[in-house]
Amino acid sequence: MPANRRTTLKDLARELGVSTATISNAFNRPDQLSPALRERILGTAKRLGYGGPDAKARSLRTGRSRIIAVILAESLTYSLNDAVASEFLSGVAEVLDNRGHTLLLLSSRQTQAQIPGSASMADGFIVYGLIPSLALLESLPSQSPLVSVDFDIAGRPTVHVDNEAACHAIAAHALRTPAKRPGIINLRLTATPLNGRISSDHRLLPPERTITRSRLSGFHRALGEAGVDTEQVPMWNIEENTFEVCAPVISEILDLPASERPDLLLCMSDRIALTVVTMAEQRGLRIPEDLRITGFDGIAEGQYRAPRLTTVRQNSVEKGRIAARIILGLAPAEPSLLATELLIADSCP
């Protein structure tokens, strides 16, 4: 037994003159052996610096690692700095933590096109958001539980919010006060990347797999019901939900001549809406008199300072909790649809 080797269960067994099975039981099934012996084992374990069964060996033997992987559609950098994704992860982490599991963070946008092999150690996978290609998932063990969030994978359980209904509700609310020039700011809606005005030339992402398409349907339905010709409603697209990417597009909108500038902007995220608020204030536009704004998500930041955002609150933390429960087998592996809540505040009373 070389001194610089980690002590193993076998070393302990030899030291104590008992079998390896007994040591294993001492750690995993206390009821399977006498308290006295167990005490003795745990004692000398501590003395020899044995910290319990090796996780790698145990995972090979049992087939389970107690690790759950979350595969994020966006980059880690983006996701970690996005309030909605962070809340989702909080929800996941909360449940995992409670059940002694840990969280492995992966992104579908890594330098390596494939998901690292080490990921397949996970006992289950939560896929958050529309990933660029389902081919990514092929390297994952096909037997492991997998749940998708905010989009669908055939034959797998899903956690969703009813985006269409929520967007219909908030647009209907907004249109109760007639808008002369409504406009829509979309989040990653076009088939090819675009930051700017969407023209009829642009193709959009396929409707069945994309929450932003559902959100747009909701907006359009409400606009139609209000007698607005949706064809005439200008739309802009934003690729990433960050200040840096939003700002130029929003400048473009707010710097239109007053006769063309929208007086109502339906935004697909609070981040976008908040940036509109900030930039509108910089230009001396009054909210809501000159410009009404709605968001989506209900992030905390939108409710802190005046004008508070009119938005749809989706419970991202709960989405995370549910996804985690499904993966751990604590909830049935079936599609789950969460309710949203309309938050009416200053930006569009």
Place this chain on the structure above:
Amino acid sequence: MPANRRTTLKDLARELGVSTATISNAFNRPDQLSPALRERILGTAKRLGYGGPDAKARSLRTGRSRIIAVILAESLTYSLNDAVASEFLSGVAEVLDNRGHTLLLLSSRQTQAQIPGSASMADGFIVYGLIPSLALLESLPSQSPLVSVDFDIAGRPTVHVDNEAACHAIAAHALRTPAKRPGIINLRLTATPLNGRISSDHRLLPPERTITRSRLSGFHRALGEAGVDTEQVPMWNIEENTFEVCAPVISEILDLPASERPDLLLCMSDRIALTVVTMAEQRGLRIPEDLRITGFDGIAEGQYRAPRLTTVRQNSVEKGRIAARIILGLAPAEPSLLATELLIADSCP
């Protein structure tokens, strides 16, 4: 070979009539066998649904998992929603991703007092922030590389920012314009939890292990140099860097009678400083005329909207990168001290 078992390297070898070593080489050392054979192996692997060597078995055999764990001092919920921690994690993730490693997220504040056993599968550990007790780390494999960030662990490499110097610099800048009633808002400085005014009865955390003590030293040194009696400078403490926790304490400060209300507030984080800005505006206080405010961290949010925050920028992303490089052995395992940058803006010109 039962149908419902995952196909293994051995199955593949049998199927092809070659040895297991050859299959292993086909995946791990392409140069060790003829391209033709390799092609054939990879082909039938795909056909049989063999997705490459099993990560659990491989990790047992090689002793490495290609997983790096980050142990966060704060809860996951807090850390994920905190801009500074998120940036740090981005930096870590960036380097790990580049080297084919993945990120396991742990918190020292889990429901279980101990770190889950599965964590010890990691090849290395990055400890971010002052954890409640070093005993937590005892369950970790003592041989694995470990680096601490923003605090010290004896005998381990560390990544730090020079908090004392940075805080001296920003306070010295602020005091170039004399302050009648300077005040300090600290972040987790007292030995026992406190949200409110610090009196002389309160004990503070030990200076050698706490960045907030270093920051306070910097403030005090600058105040002393400006001829201010630091004993007379009121201090408040905040336990958590969130709006909800900050707001009541800040109310208490701003609602003091005008003759007692500070006209300069040195804050230990941008989050605190931004909350001061928001709440001061709500009360009609002018910044910087009635109240000057400094922050710490240099988070993006502080630079977006007017008044922009005067603060110290610390490069959290780079901290993460360095910690990850040390863990992966790409950088020497020695203490690293990052420079900070004074950002002078509207809130304290």
Place this chain on the structure above:
DNA sequence: TTGTAGGCGTTATCAC
């Protein structure tokens, strides 16, 4: 270029 065999540290299934 390919094959053989031993072992990584553990747990499950039996016996006793």
Place this chain on the structure above:
DNA sequence: GTGATAACGCCTACAA
């Protein structure tokens, strides 16, 4: 209540 033994799936000398 305790012990022997066979996997778990893979990697890597070393031999051929």
